[in-house]
Amino acid sequence: MVDRLEQAELDAIWNFDDPVASADRFAAAAAEPDRPELVRAELETQRARALGLLRRFDEADALLDLLIPATDTLAVRVLLERGRLRNSAGRTAEATALFEEALSAARRQGETFLAVDAAHMLAISDPERSEHWTAEGLSDLASSHDQRTLRWAVALHNNRGWRLFEEGTPVSALAEFEAAEEAAERYGTPEQRFAAAWTVARCLRELGRIQEARRIQQRLAAEQPEDEAVAAELAALTDAAHTIEP
Incomplete structure (x- = not known):
């Protein structure tokens, strides 16, 4: 049994043009009884992201609160989604701090995909340093051989x-x-x-x-x-x- 969330499954569930349907699919996937607890929790972070796209920020935050305390990869995902919620709400300074924390945590965990995600979000939330953050993301990619990460x-x-x-x-x-x-x-x-x-x-x-x-x-x-x-x-x-x- 897979004990972590695979990016291929995320890609299959996500439809960024239809966050309502995406949120429903993530909820259904997280409710499947044979899934490990960590995978359920990671799926819930993506449901929170979909809710954020719908500007249901309080609901999304409350969902992430249920996943605390979080460690390792789950902690990175929670930081990323908290940051996306803050960024979408116009609270860019808070978002930037969360994305920086996510970037550091992802690198400690060896999670290159999530580290680049954090750098990509930093280039958006911190536009004055967008060149720096883009370079950081590309630097992380330089050591990757995974096609999906690249x-x-x-x-x-x-x-x-x-x-x-x-x-x-x-x-x-x-x-x-x-x-x-x-x-x-x-x-x-x-x-x-x-x-x-x-x-x-x-x-x-x-x-x-x-x-x-x-x-x-x-x-x-x-x-x-x-x-x-x-x-x-x-x-x-x-x-x-x-x-x-x-």
Whole structure:
């Protein structure tokens, strides 16, 4: 019997676009009678996360309270989910402190996946130090050989790219977006590969590289003809072609 929660099961249960259904599935999984207590508790941390996405912060906190005292991996998960709740509620200083504690605890436990999760959240909650936290996460990934863990590189580079883009430095942003696309091609899901290509094309448009951007978006349109973001970009590129290219 597996005595800890496997990431593959988490991936199968989670649907971040439907936190209501996700919360119900986590509750049902945690209630299965043949599960070890630790696995039940870890599943409950994810139910708390789903409740947080629904902004049911008090309910989520109360659920995490039931898991205290927690040790080892469970303690890391509780810290992470407490931090996510605080971050979603706009209490970023509290969130950052919790994520820093989670990062240290995950590293002590040798939990690289959770350590990178914490670093990725720190880059969000502590934007002034986002470059530092992204580098910390990538440093942890450098010692990993697990394909699922290495998938974190997609999010780390993508998030850093958007911050640079919003700061008005699209050349630097493009380097991050291209790194995210490379990671998505190697380790990511089809959805991540599609999104990464779209993001690269969006940045190319920002840089005035219209023909390159159009080629990418046309390829994506052929893959998913109903995608609204791709259609919007193709429309913007058509307009841009009249003003940027002769």
